[in-house]
Amino acid sequence: MEETRFNTRATNLEVPGTRKFSNQVKKYDDGVDLTLGQSGFDTPEYIREAMIEAINQNKLRYTHNRGLIELREAISQYNRKRFNVTYDAETEIIVTNGGSEAIDSVLRTILEDGDEVIIPCPTYLAYEPITKLQGAKTVLVDTTKTNFVLTKEALADAITPKTKAIIFNYPTNPTGMIPSLEQMKELVDVLKETDIFILTDEIYSDNVYDGEFHSFMEFSEVRNQLFVINGLSKSHAITGGRIGYILAPPLATEHVTKVHLYNSVCVATPSQYGAIAAFTDATGPVILSKMNEAYKERRDFVYKRLKEMGLSVELPKGAFYIFPDISEYNNDSFEFAAELLEAEHLAVVPGKTFSIYGEGHIRLSFACTMEELVDGCKRLERFLSTYRKRS
Numbered sequence: 001m002e003e004t005r006f007n008t009r010a011t012n013l014e015v016p017g018t019r020k021f022s023n024q025v026k027k028y029d030d031g032v033d034l035t036l037g038q039s040g041f042d043t044p045e046y047i048r049e050a051m052i053e054a055i056n057q058n059k060l061r062y063t064h065n066r067g068l069i070e071l072r073e074a075i076s077q078y079n080r081k082r083f084n085v086t087y088d089a090e091t092e093i094i095v096t097n098g099g100s101e102a103i104d105s106v107l108r109t110i111l112e113d114g115d116e117v118i119i120p121c122p123t124y125l126a127y128e129p130i131t132k133l134q135g136a137k138t139v140l141v142d143t144t145k146t147n148f149v150l151t152k153e154a155l156a157d158a159i160t161p162k163t164k165a166i167i168f169n170y171p172t173n174p175t176g177m178i179p180s181l182e183q184m185k186e187l188v189d190v191l192k193e194t195d196i197f198i199l200t201d202e203i204y205s206d207n208v209y210d211g212e213f214h215s216f217m218e219f220s221e222v223r224n225q226l227f228v229i230n231g232l233s234k235s236h237a238i239t240g241g242r243i244g245y246i247l248a249p250p251l252a253t254e255h256v257t258k259v260h261l262y263n264s265v266c267v268a269t270p271s272q273y274g275a276i277a278a279f280t281d282a283t284g285p286v287i288l289s290k291m292n293e294a295y296k297e298r299r300d301f302v303y304k305r306l307k308e309m310g311l312s313v314e315l316p317k318g319a320f321y322i323f324p325d326i327s328e329y330n331n332d333s334f335e336f337a338a339e340l341l342e343a344e345h346l347a348v349v350p351g352k353t354f355s356i357y358g359e360g361h362i363r364l365s366f367a368c369t370m371e372e373l374v375d376g377c378k379r380l381e382r383f384l385s386t387y388r389k390r391s
């Protein structure tokens with residue numbers, strides 16, 4: 001098989017840093033893995049029961065391409081209650097195979113060769129490769145000097161006549177940052193004067209520990225430019241269920257549906273029944289808030305420990321991750337993570353995985369158990385104490 005026979009945009013893709021280190025740590029019996037972006041909790045029982053019941057009732061046929069109408073109605077209700085917005089279940093919602101397929105289907109629907117996509121960085125690792133697969137160009141904007149939040153000035157500087165879209169992800173993976181309502185308004189004021197598509201990946205919107213989360217959906221002046229991406233993977237500890245969704249205006253939904261139906265047909269039917277339970281079961285919110293309490297406790301613990309180690313680090317407001325600066329020790333985050341793995345059998349994600357502007361940092365997940373966090377922090381502390389600081 002000749003290398004040249006493949007699509008070069010595909011062959012140029014790289015395996016993300018998250019996977020590399022989590023695969024390698026498995027070879028150590030005493031390894032600790034703080035790389036994973038998924039909950040250490042079991043998927044809530046009421047969701048599992050609903051999926052089992054669907055299978056037992058032989059609900060294993062294709063559904064509507066956009067998903068079961070009951071599920072789309074439940075999604076519409078949830079967003080109405082939470083953000084006071086109305087998205088029509090028939091014409092403005094698509095159920096997708098996780099947030100991942102939602103991102104891919106939207107970008108494939110809107111991007112053409114040479115288009116530019118603005119991405120505030122450091123950022124979730126999938127946006128850049130998917131944009132490039134479409135032949136579009138990424139315009140990465142450094143937010144490290146502005147508390148990991150995009151400012152209106154930086155946004156205005158990044159816009160060119162070729163800008164087709166911008167991708168927001170708040171709370172952000174890997175930093176956990178969330179802009180204030182005022183900061184969001186400033187960004188909206190710039191964007192509403194343009195026809196730039198706004199993708200807002202809000203997959204961690206139910207994992208917020210301090211303050212309030214506001215969605216770009218709350219700004220009706222950009223509704224006609226907006227694609228909302230969300231899903232249950234993180235909030236409901238069901239990454240393997242593959243349940244995501246897109247909210248978008250009717251014309252956009254019509255076009256994205258065509259891309260989605262050719263790549264997926266629909267989401268696995270038992271997963272869709274599980275998702276209906278997730279949105280409608282009365283015990284759901286209680287279970288979710290218990291999980292969030294535990295994440296908050298772990299976040300506070302790991303933040304305190306990193307500070308004790310003398311690392312510069314921001315307190316994440318949401319998501320599952322904390323992103324300390326390790327540049328005082330080594331500015332090459334891949335080298336640092338490899339040394340840490342070898343010396344202490346501790347796996348973390350090198351910051352460069354989240355774009356060049358993540359360099360000099362590492363990402364630790366606090367969605368694991370408290371025992372793993374305590375042990376992981378001990379190992380990191382020991383490693384740093386023997387590491388010769390760069391002059």
Ligand SMILES: Cc1ncc(COP(=O)(O)O)c(C=O)c1O
Nearest residue numbers: 037098099100124173203231233
């Ligand atoms: C910001 C962000 N968006 C999307 C995804 C993908 O989610 P899913 O598992 O639902 O495809 C992730 C997973 O880590 C993520 O961090």
